[in-house]
Amino acid sequence: MIIQTKHSDFAIEVILHMRLFSVLLVIMFQSCSPNSETIKIKGSDTEVNLVVVLAEQIRKENDVVLVSVSGGGSGLGIASLLNGNADIANSSRSIKQTELDLFQQKNIELDSFIFAQDAIAFVVSDKFTIDSLNTNDITKILSGEITNWSSFHQNNMPITIYGRQSNSGTHDYVKHILNIHFSPYAKQMNGNAQILEAIKADGSGIGYVSAGYVLKGNNTGIKVLSIYTNHSKAVSPLDASAIASGSYFFQRPLFQYFRKSDYLKIKPFLDFEKSAIGAKIIQESGYYPVNN
Template identity: 45%
Template sequence: MLRNFTILILVSVTIMISCFSNESKYVAIKVRGSDSEVNLVQAIAESFMDQDSLVSVGVTGGGSGAGIAALINGKTDLANSSREITDEELFYARQRGVEPYAIIFAQDALAIVVNENNGVDSLTLNQLSDIYRGAVKNWKELGGNDQKITLYGRQSSSGTYIYFRENIVKNEYDLSMIGMSGTAQIVDAIKDDKNGIGYVSSGYINEKVMERLKVISIKKDAHSVAYSPLDKEKIISGVYPITRPLIQYTNKKPQGKLLEFVLYQFSEVGTSIIQESGFYPVDTRLITAKLRNNES
């Protein structure tokens, strides 16, 4: 009887040790940042977790600035960003012993959207700049109705806000621009505002979202052809003029499960999810080679 009891205790201890061993291998990865990337990275994370029961990937938005700040403060393992890290952010990161490592994992195009009742179908980059810096304030100046233009954009912590300001507006935004906390808010506002205009990630555009909206075709200049971001071939070929890389930052080169997750985004499955989500894959050969070896 005593012998059987001893065996039972040994078996129980072995099972407990095994459980604790498995728990010690469990890894939780935190991802935070760009709202343009959040749905895409969430979809990849769910697929990744289906392949590995010992890892959890939590993805939240909040904007590129919030993601980079969280990386600097040690609150996230990976920061999604639709813009490059600033010199000021890099300075504070290094003060805290953080060395941001940039990984370009996909490409995005920005779409310019207006209400479906808007009479304007195309704009040049200069016209977009004039609209958002306040030099053009009425749709009549652009061939539309005699109505004051309502500007919608993102909040200042958004990477899209900064990208659009630096690359399209090339000036400060007009003070009348209404800053929205996310792409969904911009879309909903313009659906109810026949004079509204906004910029959104092309990956967000689908048939449901497009109800009561129109996507504006964009010309590089007045003498160029207008291209729509709904035509994926025009984005892949590089002729659509508003494209940008989607970036992720880690503290130093990723290792372990975090590296596995990053590389999973470049796998056949990850690439398919990127394309199905309305974004565009990048040539990953050099990126994956650097990630897999000791090159910095």
Template identity: 50%
Template sequence: MKGSDTEVNLAVNLAERFTKLDPNFNIAISGGGSGLGITSLMNGQADIANSSRPLSDEEKEQFKALNIDVKTVVFAEDATAFVVHKDLPLEEIDVETLGKILSGEIKNWSEVANFELPINIYGRQSSSGTHSFVKKKLKIEFSNTAKEMTGNAQILEGVKADKTGLGYVGAGYVAHDPSASQGVKILKIKENDAIGPVSPLDQTAINKGIYFFQRPLYQFILAKSWEKVRPFINFERSDLGRKLISDHGYYILENQKNEI
């Protein structure tokens, strides 16, 4: 299993629990980003690709050209959290302003609130599904001054050390490990006047589908590997698997509770 850094900690925990139930099941897990996981499927270097985004049209064509059949499983839902330094006097931000910051149109916090500091952006590399998701949701191209980090932990460490920083991470990552979010503040996101500021950690809001940056999490599986992978997928859908997903701060899809 390779791919999304958003999903990697959860995947490791699920695998550890499942292999205790079935010691004959062996699985190796690594991150590197959704794009890397999908490429690993194409190259025969993985059976499962974790991805925080759907396959692109180009990737679908590549699988078709390689005559590779892929099954898709949506096993949870995640929200992307936007974080700033804990001392930055800001609690919420609207979608339009956020897009202008990440694209580089707004470069100083003075254009957002009553304090003057240059804005440093901490983001992900282009192979990241989270990078792609944020870019598509906001319909922007990222500023060329945005720092490209290798994962959630590196982004959080960057923002903790930078009072001017703004970064984005998987909400499940910070919800599962409160110590990871010490030193940063999770901003509430305001989509429009009809929907007030919403936190990515608000379970009720996620269930209602009103947080702007929520998304399904995917697992793409080689069809030829399906039979050996299926016991693990069914574990994810079991009561214990679903509890582990929830305990990690991700959101359960109620219609996914059945074996396949």
């Protein structure tokens, strides 16, 4: 009886070990499954808040898809993609040729997806008397050719420019669409929030931010300027119909770059962004969905 008991105990122990091994195998298999791997997204500060909301919602819809999101600027996102520290690079600008060359040197094939459209809003203090500016005037202000608001109204105030850092896609976009070099006296800020806080405190300041950030309710103490060219009427970046028709001067696509080899891994998230739920989130976040 004692021997049988020992054999029985041994058999039970073997069975328990086998079951534990089976559980470990299942866990290992699940952790190796592409669907259970976390999709790492880094880059544009313009896109970060929107993508965070999308990531939170897809988690509610599909608890298998895990997404981590961080900002730092479009340049950082593309560099992280190159170095293998991100699966998707959020970028509010087109990738540069110098960046493409680095991917080619590593034999990495890239693809991209435009998931939303954004508009750049030029903002001043809500106590400012000006409601609109011409694109030529903005060019002269940002380049430092015009340094005082007396060129536009009676107040004799020096103009303070609040812009983004050079690794920002928004900085690059404004620079290229206006074909300018920014004034060396322009203050480089970390993001939308910092620019708006500076504008609220500085009655002579002007800055540029994502219109989506303003539409989300961050508009206290500031005024969003309408913009016009020599051949058009003034248009507000907060006018959804104007953006849809393409009549606002400072509007741009929002990109997501990824390695072609990672497509199956990130496809559930890209598909979610294209879905009706994704489009609704994009619109409610102050951006404009893109029909794909």
